[in-house]
Amino acid sequence: MADPNSPKIVVRMYKTGTGDFFLLRIDKMDGKKFNILLDCGSYKFDKTRLDEIIDDMHALTDGIIDLLIVTHEHEDHISGFETAKDKFSKLITFKNVWFAWTEDKDDPFANDLREHHSKIRLAIYNAYEKVSKLMDNENLRTLYQGERNYADIKHLKETFISSMDWLNSLNYVTPPAHQIAGTTMVDKFRSWGIIKDDTVVEFREPGEIYNGFSEIEGIRFLILGPPKNLKDLFDEGKTDDYYKKREKPSGFNFEFIDALVNDKEGTAISYPFETDYIVTDFQKYMEKYTNQEKWRSIESDWLLNVGNLAIRLERCLNNTSLAFALQLKSNEHVLLFTGDAEYGNWSSWYNKLFWDIQTNGITSQRDINYLLKNTVFYKVGHHLSQNGTPKEKGIDLMTSPVFAAMVSLDLDIIHPKWRNTMPCDYLGAALIEKTKGNIYFSGDHNKIINNIQTARVNISRKNIDQINSVCKPFLDKNFVEVEIN
Amino acid sequence: MIQKAPPFRKLRGYAFDPSLSQKIDTAFINLLTYKIPWEENLKEGPIGEYVEVIDYDPTTQTWYIPVDLNNNYILAQDGLFPSESNPQYHQQMCYAVAMTTIMNFEKALGRPIMWSPHQIFQNKNNQTSSDPEYVKTLRIYPHAIRDANAFYSPQKKALLFGYFSTKSNNTNDLLPNALVFTCLSHDIIAHETTHAILDGIHSKYSEDTNPDVLAFHEAIADIVALFQHFTFPEVLTHQIAKTRGDLSTQNLLGELAQQFGSAVGNYGALRDAIGVTDKDTKIWHAKVPNGLEYQNEKEPHNRGAILVSAVFDTFLTIYRNRTADLLRIATGGSGILPEGYLHPDLVNRLAKEASKSAQHVLNMCIRALDYCPPVDITFGDYLRGIITADIDLEEEDSCEYRLAFIDSFRKRGIYPEGIKSLSEDSLKYSAPVAQNIGSSVSVLSDFLRKFSNEMAFTFDRKIIFDITKKYIKGDIQGNNENDFFALHSRIAGKFSTREFEKLTGLVFSETYKEFGVNPSPSYGTAFPSFYIRSLKLASRVGPKGNKTNQIIITLSQNAHFVVVKEDSGKVHFQPRGSSLNEEPENHPLTLMGGVTLIFDLDKMSLKYCISKPILDQDSLPAGMKINEKRILALYNYLTGYKANSSAFAAYFVPEQGTTLLEPFSMLHRL
Incomplete structure (x- = not known):
């Protein structure tokens, strides 16, 4: 019989490829379970497999999800809700749904932020349209047919377009500004039948502490992010406190956006100089420099920069992740779920964020250091990439001797381009060390360990044996599971 | 009039x-x-x-x-x-x-x-x-x-x-x-x-084949930009006069070098290796190298910074040596400057010395480029190029410029491969010793003389290009190739010997397919393909009036392999085109080989042969073997590649190790 004062939490990660799909079951007073679903997304869903998993979930939960938590709008976190919307809306009842404050239409700051994202999406969309047209096969032929590396040019263009397609498809909700503005995830989830009329939808903000579910009195929710200021939301991280040591953070390139998107008044492109300097009869120049040496023209080069903008938007959307901690009141143990939060989200937790936490009848103000110190379970951010977990403000502070981690990474079901950054060897090795091998993967763990094991890190044989032994019981199952108390 | x-x-x-x-x-x-x-x-x-x-x-x-x-x-x-x-x-x-x-x-x-x-x-x-x-x-x-x-x-x-x-x-x-x-x-x-x-x-220096290549491109570009500043004495005069107190420690030039870069954002980032400004005291001081920089730093930008700081260090040493007497004269022998403003004459002289030292270092850095291998350059190769080029021009290192270079490279742990000691003698490339080459060279000598005569008084760049092309390829206007027996066909014909293979490390035998080399598109399947990257006449006059007349020829060759990874994790390389390469797991790998041949026109001898071999030169002429060391290094570098790539590259660059169309676009984001 479960002890309501020190409940167990069973964390189950479904194996659906690279993407988050977690079911948390918590002991209730009445001996039943309180079910939390956290995201449901994947790089690519096998529909049959997804259906099987939903059946499994239905059987486990009697079709009741007490709380659905949606971290952020990326495909690898929410696409399952659309793919299996019929099955979900038929079989599963979602009683409560939580989103981050970013989805709240009554929040003017959130509305501004979404508008900003939409504007960037529009710039990306316009640039993408232009660049695909300028680099269509016919134009490429005209420009570069005689070049020795014509084949390379074509190949590069194809890579560019396919990567752009992938980055675009990742942003599942935010529409380009000229399409239906103001769409939020709430609208989407309603349209998929996940949110029904009697579903309670709430938006969470950093600093909140939530004790509202009477069935699970032994548990509290602490909300960490997303931060409510642009500086942090746009912060992809600095190089010195990070498992990425390879590039400078970029800013939003407003000049670039301005050349692609008209402003609200409909004013076209901003010019860098007074119009007096502009040539009016430019035909003769065109004739000489564009038509004669076509291979030297630069019509499309500036547009390739859209790739950076798309990456930038992806990372800013990562920063809108609803990051939270679940705490067991009895022993102060913490389960940490950060979605795909990047550096700005993480570092904001250190900025005047406190929770009044009662232990043994005494209430005291606690901060993120306390939570990280008590973390016994970590859902590894952003599929073990270098930009999902900071070192000094993250891993280094997780010092609990009992520590397990789960990684939603599957090297067989992943966009090939993500393989370049996932897994990050430094981070992977650090986590393996911290958890002493108590680490679970949604994909083939041997492949992932192989990838982590580079020349610059060290993984002990003992820890590898431990990973093998914790992953082994789940080899023929469609999930991995760990019990936390 | x-x-x-x-x-x-x-x-x-x-x-x-x-x-x-x-x-x-x-x-x-x-x-x-x-x-x-x-x-x-x-x-x-x-x-x-x-x-x-x-x-x-x-x-x-x-x-x-x-x-x-x-x-x-x-x-x-x-x-x-x-x-x-x-x-x-x-x-x-x-x-x-x-x-x-x-x-x-x-x-x-x-x-x-x-x-x-x-x-x-x-x-x-x-x-x-x-x-x-x-x-x-x-x-x-x-x-x-x-x-x-x-x-x-x-x-x-x-x-x-x-x-x-x-x-x-x-x-x-x-x-x-x-x-x-x-x-x-x-x-x-x-x-x-x-x-x-x-x-x-060197058009192959934009191909990322070892951690130094792109770093080298960046570093040279930064060195030129930096030293070009110092060649304008106007700028230095003001600064030397203004911050006279810093002069005795030579901090000023280092600090200036960094300021030059910081004005444009991260562009001068390479110069961060020169020194740091103390957060509390706001005093700039030079970074003291620990000798492990080159060994430990793998990212292209930081690696480039090592080279920049090594060259800058050299410049400071040279400047210090050139101005020591001036400072002593100005201070009555004490070397300690008095309070107050410096005498304007002293300022001007110091600025002039700084400017001259800068011009000298810049010249040495540029000249060395002719003495580098055409592919896969490392900083060590470059140091050898600097030393050899300078010895060629001026036998005696009277102002100890070369010593200054060697010392500052040594301090950062930049050692050329296969060198026993860091002395001038061992760094200098030596004249190649190979039997039977002499006769082949003499076959070439008339040809090279003819080339140099035709080039000697030609200043029109287009004509230089056309003459060069004619001498390399023959048949410039589609004429019959037999009219002009050009360099490429001469090498293919006369030099397909084991001795020449030993000398260059490139493949010229009919067994070329075993080394992944494609057949020549010009002469049919009997000959391996190779490329003459350049043929140029270099006439230079040294500071003491001595003249050098040289012809520089660079060759390159590609060897195509597939990587076969055994279950044990061991890798080996098979020439592409042979069986077994159909496995999807087997990645293609192209090893570039190349050689720079420098001929002394006056003595009509082959003076230097600077090689990046495809073959194992030690096993030649007895047996032909692939250069395991180079191909393994390339493989290890390319498979460790992702650690160095940017997010943009991770998404938008086709495959690891493929030729980038715009290799510099990604390196430069401010």
Whole structure:
């Protein structure tokens, strides 16, 4: 019989490829379970497999999800809700749904932020349209047919377009500004039948502490992010406190956006100089420099920069992740779920964020250091990439001797381009060390360990044996599971 | 009356970039008059012999009116006055700095610089082969992109400069939302022009085959930009006078070097290796190398920084040696400067010495490029190039310049491979010892003499290109190849010996397929394909009047393999085209080999042979074996590649190790 004062939490990660799909079951007073679903997304869903998993979930939960938590709008976190919307809306009842404050239409700051994202999406969309047209096969032929590396040019263009397609498809909700503005995830989830009329939808903000579910009195929710200021939301991280040591953070390139998107008044492109300097009869120049040496023209080069903008938007959307901690009141143990939060989200937790936490009848103000110190379970951010977990403000502070981690990474079901950054060897090795091998993967763990094991890190044989032994019981199952108390 | 063209065209410009003109303490040093060799036929643009400035902005699809530097009003006032809001001034600035950089290279190399040729397909007898086409001018687009970036495009033989707006929280020096133009920065223009020039000398240096190659490109570009500053004594005079207290420790030059870079954002990032400013005391001090830098630092930018700091360290040593007597004279022998202002004469002399030292270091750095292997360069190779080139020009190291170079490289742990000691003697490339080569060389000697005679008084770059092409390929106008027995066919015919293979490390035997080399597109399957990258005449005069006449030939060859990974994790390499390569898990890998052959024209002997071998030279001539060491190093580098790539590269670059069309675009983001 479960002890309501020190409940167990069973964390189950479904194996659906690279993407988050977690079911948390918590002991209730009445001996039943309180079910939390956290995201449901994947790089690519096998529909049959997804259906099987939903059946499994239905059987486990009697079709009741007490709380659905949606971290952020990326495909690898929410696409399952659309793919299996019929099955979900038929079989599963979602009683409560939580989103981050970013989805709240009554929040003017959130509305501004979404508008900003939409504007960037529009710039990306316009640039993408232009660049695909300028680099269509016919134009490429005209420009570069005689070049020795014509084949390379074509190949590069194809890579560019396919990567752009992938980055675009990742942003599942935010529409380009000229399409239906103001769409939020709430609208989407309603349209998929996940949110029904009697579903309670709430938006969470950093600093909140939530004790509202009477069935699970032994548990509290602490909300960490997303931060409510642009500086942090746009912060992809600095190089010195990070498992990425390879590039400078970029800013939003407003000049670039301005050349692609008209402003609200409909004013076209901003010019860098007074119009007096502009040539009016430019035909003769065109004739000489564009038509004669076509291979030297630069019509499309500036547009390739859209790739950076798309990456930038992806990372800013990562920063809108609803990051939270679940705490067991009895022993102060913490389960940490950060979605795909990047550096700005993480570092904001250190900025005047406190929770009044009662232990043994005494209430005291606690901060993120306390939570990280008590973390016994970590859902590894952003599929073990270098930009999902900071070192000094993250891993280094997780010092609990009992520590397990789960990684939603599957090297067989992943966009090939993500393989370049996932897994990050430094981070992977650090986590393996911290958890002493108590680490679970949604994909083939041997492949992932192989990838982590580079020349610059060290993984002990003992820890590898431990990973093998914790992953082994789940080899023929469609999930991995760990019990936390 | 004799009308004689003036030697120079004077053009006013920023010494650094516009941001310095907005600060009261730096505004007065930021204006400089560039002296550019007079170009008689300079057209609107400006469009001259070497560069063409084309001011088309694709982001707005507008053309800006090209400046006419021969306009009377403009001529009368040494060019347009520096202005951020006048695009015509931007055109002038690009022209002035690019030409200054080009002239520095020509001075050091002793020959006209050539842009890397435009490689097109040629269809001949139903055989397609690549054909190099002359590129007269480097194209400069001052307003090509809207990004904090500027790059040289090897594909278009063009410099693309970007502009961007700053956000108010970035910096106090700039107006919020003010536009920043990269084409107005001396450092950026000089840097990008150097990329283009280097690509013209060694076009394979843009291929990322070891951690040093792209770092080298960056570092050379930065070194040229940096030392070009120091060659303007005007700038130094003011600064030396102003901060006289720093002189005794030579901090000033280091601090200045860094400031030059910081004015344009991260462009001078390579110079961070020179020194740091203490957070509390605000005092700048040079970074003391620990000797492990080169071994430990793998990222291209940080690696480039090591080279920059090594060269800068050399410069400081040389400057210190050259001014020690001056300081003693000025201080009555004590070497300790008195309080108060320095005597203006002393300031001028010090500035002149600094400027001369800078010019000397710059010359040594540029000249060394001719003494480098054509592919896969490392910093160690470069050090050997610097030493060898300098010994060739001046036997005696009377001012200990070479020692200064060796010492500062040693301090950072940069050791060339296979060298027993870091002495001048062992660093200098030695004359190749190989039997039976002598006779083959003498076969070539008439040919090379003929080439040098034809080239000797040719200054027209197009004619130089055509003559060179004729001597390499023969058949320039589609004439019968037999009319002219050119270098390529001579090498294929006369040099397919084991001795030549041992010497060069390249494959010339009929068993070439076993080493993954493709058959020659020109001579059929009996011959392996190889490429003559350059053939040039270098005549230089040393500081003591001694002359060197040399012919430099560079060859390269590609060996294509597939990587076969055994279950045990062991890898081996199989020539592509043989069986077993159909497995999808087997990755292709291309090993580039190359050699720089330097002939002494006066003695008609092969003086140096600087090689990056495909073959294991030690096993030759007895047996032929692939160079395991090089191919393994390449494999390890490319498979560890992802650690170095940027997010942009991770998404948008096709496969690891594929040729990038715009390799410099990604390295430069500000």
